[in-house]
Amino acid sequence: MIGFHIKKRLNTSLGETQFQFDFEIQKESFTAIYGESGAGKTSLLRMISGLMKPDDGTITYNGKVWFDQKKNIDLHTGQRKVGFVFQDYALFPNMTVLGNLKFALSKSADPVIIDSVIDITDLGELKSKMPDTLSGGQQQRVALARAIVQQPELLLLDEPLSALDTVMQQKLQDYLIKVHKEFKLTTIFVTHDITQIIKMADQVMILESGKVVKAGKPTVIFGQSLSGKFKLSGRVLDIYAEGVINIASILIGKDVIKVVISGTDPLSIGDEVVVASKAFNPIVQKVGE
């Protein structure tokens, strides 16, 4: 279990903000951190990993103190059992894919882990390639594999899928869920994509100007009180009146669907929404191979 109780004053895109985080995260959970830019999402990951020093407070992991301002404890990032996947991947350009993975292996670790990570992330054919010859999705997979080779107990991902197209995002989400389960990781990932959160996370924390304003199950937080059996999340592209009704175009995945909305819905273009239905008969059909 991670206990995180810190204060930090930071300059963000929204000006100087006083961050104050108090929360606990259960072992082997998959937690999403959601919030606008400047809310402190990335800083939060950096403080957990030891790349940024909080001004005050404590960080504990499974009873072990990683940071305690009063006792002057600040464990070096290499001594905390974290794997960090950076937003721009940060692969070492001078090393092959295999070289990147080997560099991440700690000296006391069994190299067998490299083979099993390569297996799970399907990197076999890319082993001897240099990072700058890989596509964005492949680089992301290498970055994920490299973090796993470190055998972390805590996996931190900073907007890991934001630079990828929708199809690639789906694939990587599957890889992420796979490694999370396979290696019994505690995973924390930063995102501003509700779809990803609903698909992967078992809890979500919403940050606003340096504080956790809401936390809980994603379906509860984003689905509010609906008990719909069929639920999709998307973004409002357009709202227009047609006769006596209003219609919203909503982007769900790659598809745009049109939904009738009531005139009193306080929706505006750009909103993240959940589209749900309680009673209807969806037709499920296998897509032609």
Add this chain to the structure above:
Amino acid sequence: MIDWQPIILTLQLALVTTVILFFLSIPMAYKLAFTQSSLKPIFEALVSMPLVLPPTIVGFYLLLTFSPNSTIGYWLNNNFGINLAFSFEGLVVGSLIYSLPFMVQPLQAGFSKISVKLIEAAQTMGRTNWEILIRVILPNIKPSIITAVVLSFAHTIGEFGVVLMIGGNIPGETKVASIAIYDEVEAMNYGAANTYSVILFALSFLILVFIYSINKGSFKSINS
């Protein structure tokens, strides 16, 4: 046939200077690139002073320092038997100072260009700063390293003022090519002066062509 000794001595001086300077400059450039200190501009100015000072000023003060009558010169001579004035070792020390900015500046620029994320990624893997320097930073700033090394080497070849002040004109000890040219001109020996000049000209030209072709290659690989 000309005397090849000044050319060989020049290359020896350039080689020794470049090798020592490389190892001295890596930590200096590293500190300068990553320091947050408010004194940084002062250190940067100090390193760059030899760029703007007339070489004769550098040479003059070095000569005073090296002289057996000065405290440092006396101490070196008394304790280690080293006499830096009018000796090859003195030329090396002079060249180290004179070529310092040519080594430090490209290295510092290279260090500054390295993405902090790469360093942080290596830190989360529990790597020491030394391992990160050797295995991540240096291999990724190869063009800067090559530029720094080659420029320092070339600049040391072209040195004249400092060498003349602290080294004089002792054949086989301090008579480098640029001094030999001056010497031959003084003796109205224009043919020999011309030969030395052509050799130095060709050498410098080749070195610069080498740097520019290396850098062009690195830009290509970044763009692709």
